[in-house]
Amino acid sequence: MTREETTPTDAAEALRHARFGALPERIRPEDTVEEKPATLPDPANDAYNPDEWLIRYCL
Template identity: 65%
Template structure:
C-alpha cells in the first residue's frame, strides 16, 4: 500500500467517525432522569384519620 491509498482510507474512516461521534448528544434535564410512581394504590381510608376524633369519642 502506498501513502496515497492509506491517506484516502484514513480520511474516509475519519469522516465516518466524525459523522457518528462528531457531535455531543443533547443534554438531558434532571427532571427527565427520574420517574416517580406510587409504590401502591392510594387508600382513602388511610388519610381519613382525624387526630381529634378520639377526644370526642372517649372524653366527652
Template identity: 60%
Template sequence: MSHEETATEAARRGERFGALPERIRPEDMVETRPAVRHDPDRDAYDPDDFAVRYGL
C-alpha cells in the same frame, strides 16, 4: 495504509462520533410514583373525631 483510506476512516468516525447526544435534564432522569395505591379510608383523617375519641 494510504492517505485516502485515512481520510475515509476519519470521515466515518466523524459521522459516528462527531456530535454529542442531546443533553438530558436532571428532571427528566427521575420518575416519581407513589409506593402504594391511594386509599381514601386511610387518608380520611378528621381531627375533631380524634379529639372526641382520645382527648376529651
C-alpha cells in the same frame, strides 16, 4: 505515501468524525426522573378523626 494509501484512513477518519464528532444533545435532569407513588392511595387512612378519642374515652 500515495493517494491510494491515505484514502482508507481519511474515509475511516471521516466516518469516525460523523459518528463521534459531536456530543449528544443535553438532557435536563427533570427529564430523567419518573415520579410515581410508592403505594396506591388508601381512603381508609384519610378517614381518621383526631377527635375520636374524645368521644370514645371522655364521654
